[in-house]
Amino acid sequence: MKKSPSEIKPESWLVSAGRASEPGAPLNVPPIPASNFIIGKERVYSRDDGTPTWEALEEVVGGLESGKSVAFASGMAAIAAVFDQLAVGAVIVLPDDCYQGVAGLAAEGANKGRWSVQRVAVDDTAGWISACGVADLVWLESPSNPLLTVADLEAICAAPRKPGAIVAVDNTFATPLNQQPLKFGATVSLQSATKFIGGHSDLLGGIATTNDDAVWHALKKSRELTGATPGVFEAFLAVRGVRTLALRLQRAQQTAMLLAERLEQHPLVTRARYPGLPSHPTHATAQRVLKGFGSIISFDLRGGAEFADAVCQNVRLIRHATSLGAVESTMERRAAIPGQGHLPPSLIRLSVGIEDADDLWNDLNSAIGASAS
Numbered sequence: 001m002k003k004s005p006s007e008i009k010p011e012s013w014l015v016s017a018g019r020a021s022e023p024g025a026p027l028n029v030p031p032i033p034a035s036n037f038i039i040g041k042e043r044v045y046s047r048d049d050g051t052p053t054w055e056a057l058e059e060v061v062g063g064l065e066s067g068k069s070v071a072f073a074s075g076m077a078a079i080a081a082v083f084d085q086l087a088v089g090a091v092i093v094l095p096d097d098c099y100q101g102v103a104g105l106a107a108e109g110a111n112k113g114r115w116s117v118q119r120v121a122v123d124d125t126a127g128w129i130s131a132c133g134v135a136d137l138v139w140l141e142s143p144s145n146p147l148l149t150v151a152d153l154e155a156i157c158a159a160p161r162k163p164g165a166i167v168a169v170d171n172t173f174a175t176p177l178n179q180q181p182l183k184f185g186a187t188v189s190l191q192s193a194t195k196f197i198g199g200h201s202d203l204l205g206g207i208a209t210t211n212d213d214a215v216w217h218a219l220k221k222s223r224e225l226t227g228a229t230p231g232v233f234e235a236f237l238a239v240r241g242v243r244t245l246a247l248r249l250q251r252a253q254q255t256a257m258l259l260a261e262r263l264e265q266h267p268l269v270t271r272a273r274y275p276g277l278p279s280h281p282t283h284a285t286a287q288r289v290l291k292g293f294g295s296i297i298s299f300d301l302r303g304g305a306e307f308a309d310a311v312c313q314n315v316r317l318i319r320h321a322t323s324l325g326a327v328e329s330t331m332e333r334r335a336a337i338p339g340q341g342h343l344p345p346s347l348i349r350l351s352v353g354i355e356d357a358d359d360l361w362n363d364l365n366s367a368i369g370a371s372a373s
């Protein structure tokens with residue numbers, strides 16, 4: 001008999017869930033590349049009925065968030081399935097600082113007259129609470145990308161809402177190990193499995209998790225009708241990756257704290273942003289709503305965009321690449337990304353991996369020094 005997620009710690013669930021239990025079955029659910037199945041049981045066509053490989057991933061992540069998951073082709077596919085629930089004329093409230101893909105999706109729909117969009121600052125808890133009374137979709141992302149502002153999800157998710165409203169939380173940066181939006185009262189929690197769940201920068205995937213049965217069916221229906229299905233090998237890799245999530249995250253966030261403290265002291269760094277730093281504007285909220293402060297840091301350099309670009313070119317252990325949440329450390333200058341021109345020009349977002357902390361610090365420090373001279 002398998003253990004249920006409430007009987008064991010999340011670290012154990014990550015390793016034990018999503019496996020067969022019949023004697024003779026492979027210990028790991030293999031990639032099963034099937035579009036169709038011999039008729040006679042419930043599974044007929046995979047776009048409609050799923051595959052055992054997707055279900056293994058859904059079981060692991062769903063149990064981790066105390067809900068039921070639907071796996072998608074990417075984080076954006078999972079997000080689009082939530083937006084797909086809205087009727088024409090809906091009101092969407094988005095954070096001022098959020099993933100550019102979500103802002104883009106919302107703007108596209110607004111331009112086409114499907115809905116209207118309002119923005120609220122991530123840390124404006126009173127603004128969010130009043131938004132809950134009028135919005136059909138309250139979209140939160142916390143910690144935010146890339147300013148790492150932490151929203152008071154506990155207060156916001158408990159606020160009275162318009163009947164039928166969806167409160168969705170993009171939980172990609174925190175992961176289910178550091179934050180549990182459904183327990184605070186959110187309707188849906190989202191993961192770009194491309195990031196921490198997969199953890200190796202080798203797949204695209206997304207997962208939506210809910211504890212509302214009607215919403216779960218609606219999300220699954222959306223996947224069926226839009227065809228935003230996960231790749232079977234990607235789902236297999238994501239399960240393989242998520243087994244080590246607790247170890248990877250624990251190590252990376254320990255290093256991130258150390259690097260953030262050192263960056264904050266560096267004479268050429270004007271500002272280090274990390275929710276674990278006492279100087280961070282939402283540090284107190286982070287201490288309350290997050291179990292750990294995560295492995296993403298952003299910092300601004302004295303000297304502007306050119307200097308920051310040089311630092312990105314001069315790192316040798318850290319890779320100059322976008323994305324985050326993988327075993328390898330990556331960094332990029334975010335204002336260089338289309339649609340991110342509002343950010344401080346020298347802001348670098350660093351995703352801390354599992355390399356040795358001193359090696360990472362030496363690499364950063366040398367790259368900053370080399371770029372200054």
Ligand SMILES: *Cc1c(COP(=O)(O)O)cnc(C)c1O
Nearest residue numbers: 074075076099145172192194205
């Ligand atoms: C990457 C990311 C997404 C989009 O996920 P994809 O898998 O690239 O589609 C959404 N939200 C956040 C916070 C992300 O970092």
